[in-house]
Amino acid sequence: MVELSINEEEQLSVQEIERLQREVKRLAEEKNAVILAHYYQRPEVQDIADFVGDSLELSRKAASTDADIIVFCGVRFMCETAKILSPHKKVLHPNPESGCPMADMINASQVRKLREEHPDAELVAYINTTAEVKAEIDLCVTSANAPKVIKKLKAKKIVFMPDQALGQWVARQVPEKEFVLWKGFCPPHFEFTAREVEKLKERYPEAKVAVHPECHPKVIDIADFVGSTSQIIRYATSVEADKVIVITEVGLKHTLMKKNPNKEYIFPESMNYCGTVYCCTMKGITLPKLYKTIKEEINEVELPSDIIERARRPIERMLELS
Ligand code: 13P
Numbered sequence: 233m234v235e236l237s238i239n240e241e242e243q244l245s246v247q248e249i250e251r252l253q254r255e256v257k258r259l260a261e262e263k264n265a266v267i268l269a270h271y272y273q274r275p276e277v278q279d280i281a282d283f284v285g286d287s288l289e290l291s292r293k294a295a296s297t298d299a300d301i302i303v304f305c306g307v308r309f310m311c312e313t314a315k316i317l318s319p320h321k322k323v324l325h326p327n328p329e330s331g332c333p334m335a336d337m338i339n340a341s342q343v344r345k346l347r348e349e350h351p352d353a354e355l356v357a358y359i360n361t362t363a364e365v366k367a368e369i370d371l372c373v374t375s376a377n378a379p380k381v382i383k384k385l386k387a388k389k390i391v392f393m394p395d396q397a398l399g400q401w402v403a404r405q406v407p408e409k410e411f412v413l414w415k416g417f418c419p420p421h422f423e424f425t426a427r428e429v430e431k432l433k434e435r436y437p438e439a440k441v442a443v444h445p446e447c448h449p450k451v452i453d454i455a456d457f458v459g460s461t462s463q464i465i466r467y468a469t470s471v472e473a474d475k476v477i478v479i480t481e482v483g484l485k486h487t488l489m490k491k492n493p494n495k496e497y498i499f500p501e502s503m504n505y506c507g508t509v510y511c512c513t514m515k516g517i518t519l520p521k522l523y524k525t526i527k528e529e530i531n532e533v534e535l536p537s538d539i540i541e542r543a544r545r546p547i548e549r550m551l552e553l554s
């Protein structure tokens with residue numbers, strides 16, 4: 233067996249990347265592990281995943297896999313969701329520091345307070361929330377199913393958390409209900425400005441514009457299409473336009489190019505709060521970290537059993553309703 237010693241701060245050569253990828257695949261097979269990755273992951277990580285998807289698809293995979301180990305290349309709430317849906321499996325997170333800043337914008341006691349303040353409402357949370365928050369809510373949604381699922385609820389009043397942008401976008405499509413929105417936001421998406429998108433449109437007047445619903449409502453207003461990462465992929469690769477302006481995290485470009493390299497995909501280039509064009513916590517998963525995690529079976533995601541039990545209900549309800 234090859235022993236690898238890697239300083240992950242160094243730029244890896246193509247040969248090193250390939251060698252690590254082979255090792256990760258070999259270890260995954262040997263240990264009956266499945267590697268799940270979100271579309272915002274680094275290309276070299278996406279390329280060796282058994283499945284790459286949006287939050288809804290990844291939850292479905294996590295619930296249905298027969299692997300013994302799930303190695304989740306994404307942010308912490310995604311790993312927690314996998315553990316909640318497959319509590320008897322070992323779930324490994326290659327970088328336990330990689331959380332989602334938006335998920336951390338609301339906690340369980342704040343949700344309990346919302347319940348007291350709005351006893352007549354259903355409490356609905358975006359999947360980008362901690363397990364403790366999910367344990368307090370009535371229903372979980374993702375960007376791929378939120379309007380469809382919320383429309384099916386009986387309650388007239390919805391308390392939606394934590395993403396105000398997604399909440400406003402849903403509220404517009406479900407006008408028959410009253411929405412109370414928590415003021416959380418996704419820093420990388422919320423920082424894209426309408427001015428920046430307008431400038432891209434001036435430069436590429438023939439391009440279509442696809443936007444993620446975590447973006448500011450003023451950016452959403454400019455869009456030809458709004459949807460989750462998977463929905464954007466389907467739209468951008470098949471729409472009748474040679475150029476598509478894509479307003480989401482730039483990791484999506486990798487899949488877009490693989491699925492349809494004949495189009496040009498234009499992403500915003502402005503720096504965000506972490507001084508990059510990326511979601512820096514998503515990019516906290518590196519190939520050396522993935523290798524070390526699967527090799528040593530470290531960074532196991534653990535949750536109290538009562539949280540698992542209570543948090544599973546709103547996720548399963550979502551999977552049933554969508
Ligand atoms: P989706 O892939 O479900 O659209 O989610 C985007 C996102 O920001 C995940 O953190």
Ligand code: SF4
Nearest residue numbers: 307332333334418511
């Ligand atoms: Fe969280 Fe936004 Fe990063 Fe997704 S892109 S993990 S919502 S900060």
